[in-house]
Amino acid sequence: MRKLELILAGLVLFLVAGCAASQVVEWEVDGIQREGIVYAPKAATEQPTPLVLAFHGFGDMALNFQRTDIHEAWPEAIVVYFQGLTTRRGMPGWQSSASAENRDLRMVDIAVAALRETYQIDDARIYATGFSNGGMFTYLLWAE
Template identity: 30%
Template sequence: MEVLGPVTMTFEERNRTFYYSLPEHMEPCLPVVFCFHGAGSSARHHMKVTAFHKLSEDHQVITVFPDAVHFDPSDRMTKQWNEGREKNTAFQRKVNDVGFVLELIEWFKQRYPVDESRIYATGFSNGSAFSLRLGLECQDVFAGVGGVSGPLVKDLAEKFQWSKPMPMLFIMGTGDKLVPYDGYYDSTYMIDQLLSAEKTVEFFVASWGDSGNNHYERVMEDEEFSIIKNSYPQEEEKVVFYSIEGGGHTWPGGPLSQASSLTGKVAGQLDATKILFDHLTKIQR
């Protein structure tokens, strides 16, 4: 496995950076997994937390870790993906992050043997909400999308109509103190204008024309966490939702150092990286 970067490219008069990983001995056709960091974070930190890049060699995949635009170095929260929220600095500054990602795909297609039927988007928090936006607006590009702790923006859902089914996997903890799991906001939450976890999943389920045929399974339970898996449609598992009772605003299976009084607990019993990767990469557009 080889990790390259930071690579800088100019897109719409801004310098944009990204990292990526490649298998040392590449097969003729490689899937691509985009991995988007959360608000106030970075591509390098997201690599450390998720370890998606370590899958490149064994699974013959390209993983890409882009950086969002950072407007105010004194305020880390001004570094966010434009996921469609009006309160987001990137939205207010009209940052074309969707266009940037599409340009990145072209960059990789010019240099490596990309399997265009197997391009995926994943992310954490703000990066998750942005991945879901890509699933809506770029249905002819992405074979599937997924994320952790970042539901879909309400305004996008209200204005959007599906033209084809979109596979999706979503993971969220009920103990999230930054983004409300149930979609009900008060002054204690940092982020608003998002759907609840369940409404987000239901929105993607609707792309398959079936909202009632699901499989419910309690996959793990101990003193700290109870993990429930819901799959839609029941037989095919095109849309999957892992609800972590007691889980915080953290990446399940990632470093325990993520845990704090602000972010909540880390569910080490669930490997979000493996679950997202296994679910998405078996799907072809």
């Protein structure tokens, strides 16, 4: 029995050793603190690594959206679950047009620049995904 316990413990340690740990990172954008939950593999500091930008839906939160488990589906990628700001309707969300002060577009630019200071990001593999309002924001990222 003891041998089985040791084998299982070793297997768990082996699996956990390669997993990305999450951290909440903050960026200042026009005097406003913005944040995201960042998952990065250990190798991201040493080799070009894909980057996935993930945006929750209107009224949701990054903390909930990370349950989509993109970071588990693609553990070799850096995954950032961004938190939207409270909108005029009183719930967190994303700008839906470029004329909406560009607050979220600037946040993405600043966040990616800051991530580049820590990680080696593969410019050919930067992706954005989102749900509902977050999905519409990814279109705005592409269009701008």
